[in-house]
Amino acid sequence: MAGQTRYEELARELSAIGAVKRDMGRILPQGCPVASAAVMTLLGRHGAMRMSGLAELLSVDMSVTSRHVAHLADRGWVERSPDPADRRSRILRLTTTGQEQLDELSRRTTRLLADRLSDWTDDEVSRLAQLMSRLRTSFGDGR
Amino acid sequence: MAGQTRYEELARELSAIGAVKRDMGRILPQGCPVASAAVMTLLGRHGAMRMSGLAELLSVDMSVTSRHVAHLADRGWVERSPDPADRRSRILRLTTTGQEQLDELSRRTTRLLADRLSDWTDDEVSRLAQLMSRLRTSFGDGR
DNA sequence: TATTGTTATACTCTATAACTATA
């Protein structure tokens, strides 16, 4: 349990982190907004899944997920196949082209971070990622 | 200089942190979107300033800043007075009502964080805020 | 009846460009 000032500092940093996210978004290729990148990253990491599962991982309403996935399907980066076990559901998976696109995103993101964080140690990068992950968990559990 | 996997983890966390920001935004009072809260927080912390200075602190285009400030001025939370030193500029400052609103925002934010992060130590909260601040600096310097 | 997913609508946030007033 931390003091009020520390919480206010953290709140301020949360509010300001958007600038970094926008910088990251600017290096993405045409036709691939940040939301598309997020979807492809999750499909690449977790493999095929249903809309509802993806919405859960994105922490976003399924209506939003549906729009993002439709965008990706239009571009041929994600395919939606019927779920044999439940015909209301659709199974999402990256296509070969989608995997190539994801690889390109990964290269660009890594290059940008390597450039900007050239004076960070491995441990500092990992520690930040770990604390941000825990922050998400601490919030997610309380919903 | 960290390995590729660490960068990918950090990129993933940056992409996912929006969920936490949205949770924070949901507890704000009516008529006070997150952008308004960010502006009032900066004016409360740094005191009166010009539009251009505020835009710089927000890392956002001045056109965006102008809209946010107009919203706050409409509600009587911020006043825009002419700058005697340069009549193109306007000096922004919190009004008494604006300060009260900021205090209320601060209370709500602190309460939410105290609830969600009840099992975090002071040091962990501070460490996360510090690393996020450094992340912003590392990106901001490269622009 | 309840759930999965889609679509329509509305709101917030942001950037670019055109404009004004002043330096």
Add this chain to the structure above:
DNA sequence: TATAGTTATAGAGTATAACAATA
């Protein structure tokens, strides 16, 4: 000419509600 700020417009992201199809 250049700069400070405003406004118009467009695009991305999200949530709510209404809907269709299936469980």
